[in-house]
Amino acid sequence: MSGEVRVDYLIVGAGPAGIQAAYFLEKAGRDYLVVEAGAAPGTFFTTFPRHRKLISINKVHTGWDDPELKLRTDWNSLLSDESAPLFTAVTPRYFPDADDLVGYLADFAATHRLNIRHDTRITGISRPAGGDFEATAEDGTEFRAKRLIMATGVTLPYVPPIEGVELAEGYGEVSVDPADFTGKRVLIIGRGNSAFETADNLVETAAVIHVAGPGSLRLAWQTHFVGHLRAVNNNFLDTYQLKSQNALLDGEILSIAKDSDDGSYRVAVKFSRVAEVVKEILYDRVILATGFRFDASVFAPECRPELTIKDRFPAQTAAWESTNIPDLYFAGTITQVRDFKRSTSGFIHGFRYGVKALHRILEQRYHDEPWPHRELPATPEGVADAIIDRINRTSALWQLFGFLADAVTVAPDGTAAYYEEVPVDLLHQAVGEGRFGAVDRYLTVTLEYGADHDKVNPFDITVDRIAQTDTAGLDGRYLHPVTRLFRDGELLAEHHLTENLENEWDREEIHHVPLRRFLTDRLLPAAAENPS
Numbered sequence: 409m410s411g412e413v414r415v416d417y418l419i420v421g422a423g424p425a426g427i428q429a430a431y432f433l434e435k436a437g438r439d440y441l442v443v444e445a446g447a448a449p450g451t452f453f454t455t456f457p458r459h460r461k462l463i464s465i466n467k468v469h470t471g472w473d474d475p476e477l478k479l480r481t482d483w484n485s486l487l488s489d490e491s492a493p494l495f496t497a498v499t500p501r502y503f504p505d506a507d508d509l510v511g512y513l514a515d516f517a518a519t520h521r522l523n524i525r526h527d528t529r530i531t532g533i534s535r536p537a538g539g540d541f542e543a544t545a546e547d548g549t550e551f552r553a554k555r556l557i558m559a560t561g562v563t564l565p566y567v568p569p570i571e572g573v574e575l576a577e578g579y580g581e582v583s584v585d586p587a588d589f590t591g592k593r594v595l596i597i598g599r600g601n602s603a604f605e606t607a608d609n610l611v612e613t614a615a616v617i618h619v620a621g622p623g624s625l626r627l628a629w630q631t632h633f634v635g636h637l638r639a640v641n642n643n644f645l646d647t648y649q650l651k652s653q654n655a656l657l658d659g660e661i662l663s664i665a666k667d668s669d670d671g672s673y674r675v676a677v678k679f680s681r682v683a684e685v686v687k688e689i690l691y692d693r694v695i696l697a698t699g700f701r702f703d704a705s706v707f708a709p710e711c712r713p714e715l716t717i718k719d720r721f722p723a724q725t726a727a728w729e730s731t732n733i734p735d736l737y738f739a740g741t742i743t744q745v746r747d748f749k750r751s752t753s754g755f756i757h758g759f760r761y762g763v764k765a766l767h768r769i770l771e772q773r774y775h776d777e778p779w780p781h782r783e784l785p786a787t788p789e790g791v792a793d794a795i796i797d798r799i800n801r802t803s804a805l806w807q808l809f810g811f812l813a814d815a816v817t818v819a820p821d822g823t824a825a826y827y828e829e830v831p832v833d834l835l836h837q838a839v840g841e842g843r844f845g846a847v848d849r850y851l852t853v854t855l856e857y858g859a860d861h862d863k864v865n866p867f868d869i870t871v872d873r874i875a876q877t878d879t880a881g882l883d884g885r886y887l888h889p890v891t892r893l894f895r896d897g898e899l900l901a902e903h904h905l906t907e908n909l910e911n912e913w914d915r916e917e918i919h920h921v922p923l924r925r926f927l928t929d930r931l932l933p934a935a936a937e938n939p940s
Contacts, residue, residue: 418553425740426559562700
């Protein structure tokens with residue numbers, strides 16, 4: 409196939425983010441096309457994770473009827489007005505198989521009749537004279553678009569600068585048959601879930617397994633960043649601390665060399681804990697599991713996006729637009745650059761809401777559609793009721809904690825409006841630029857973990873924790889609502905609702921009264937004085 413195709417929006421990649429973006433464009437009646445290199449959606453997940461178990465949870469039985477609440481424990485479903493299809497209907501497995509996700513993505517795309525062209529690999533993207541983007545497919549077809557959304561994910565392995573690293577076997581190619589490692593001494597370079605997933609697979613057959621990398625090991629149950637080591641993958645730590653021949657090496661791999669005597673590998677390790685002593689250790693197999701990076705090689709120089717974080721991700725504005733190429737946007741796991749290792753933009757249960765917000769940005773910028781909002785009674789009671797109602801139901805603020813916010817704006821004439829699911833950084837810019845109308849002051853409403861939550865062992869009962877009757881909640885380590893007041897981007901005051909075991913912030917004396925008092929004192933003093 410060859411020829412030319414013109415659209416307003418070209419989405420490259422039919423993974424979860426590309427399909428989610430297509431859904432919103434389809435609902436809005438926009439002119440778009442998704443191009444996908446594979447024969448079906450979700451090609452990446454036909455290979456990864458290598459051992460096929462996803463670490464995105466799929467909780468089917470919640471005890472809730474509210475579909476919005478259910479999305480708090482459904483990390484794989486895409487968003488739709490119809491709440492269908494849902495991944496929870498595919499399998500009851502809490503940690504599902506990756507093949508189930510591949511099938512679900514195809515079902516979602518078919519159900520909503522999304523405009524996807526499969527078997528279309530883009531080999532080059534240019535932008536002559538700053539005009540339309542021109543994307544060339546492997547078969548010669550030219551796609552021209554006013555706006556480009558890259559939803560390709562991170563498709564290339566990240567290779568750290570280690571002398572002799574080419575001798576290591578990559579996570580994407582190494583055998584997953586444990587029998588191939590029987591009696592072997594194995595080094596796995598990397599400290600993430602792919603490294604520990606690989607180590608766990610070899611525990612029964614390998615003689616010795618070392619997992620190596622610089623810095624402290626970060627555990628997801630402590631940091632609340634789900635990309636850090638998950639409990640489902642950390643069985644290997646038992647075999648280390650209970651002295652079963654395996655070990656975690658805290659240090660930097662300096663070099664890998666082939667030993668001429670027996671074909672093993674001589675690896676130089678600079679240890680962090682012992683005054684950076686360098687030791688050479690022999691291994692039979694060396695595996696590189698150091699993560700992935702974005703492939704920018706398809707872009708011509710005039711439209712190649714700037715990269716950041718060791719050149720692993722495209723640099724992005726608060727609107728997920730390239731920092732150096734206008735009208736080039738990003739969706740999906742590559743948007744984690746905006747909340748790197750702090751929230752969940754790198755994962756489906758986070759970026760599905762990011763894509764929804766991106767769609768609202770595009771509608772506002774290119775189609776003069778205002779950000780959806782509703783008017784509120786400009787009273788402490790009216791605003792407090794709206795906030796309490798939202799924090800007890802929202803899945804978006806729950807999943808993209810500290811990153812997405814609801815906003816309450818108060819105009820110079822005293823009228824109030826409620827906006828849902830706005831990226832915090834974008835909100836400050838948008839208010840300053842007048843994109844939310846005339847605003848005298850505004851609130852952000854977020855769900856956040858407490859200060860220094862990632863440095864405290866949540867299972868250590870000797871750590872001082874705030875009493876549940878203290879409504880300030882300032883030292884709460886668990887997720888809790890935070891309301892902040894701003895004027896001209898400057899923080900004026902903030903209020904924390906205390907954490908709650910069931911995440912229900914609806915008690916009159918503990919939650920409603922303190923919030924109304926805060927709003928009376930800070931946001932709407934005039935309304936409190938003149939309730940009429």
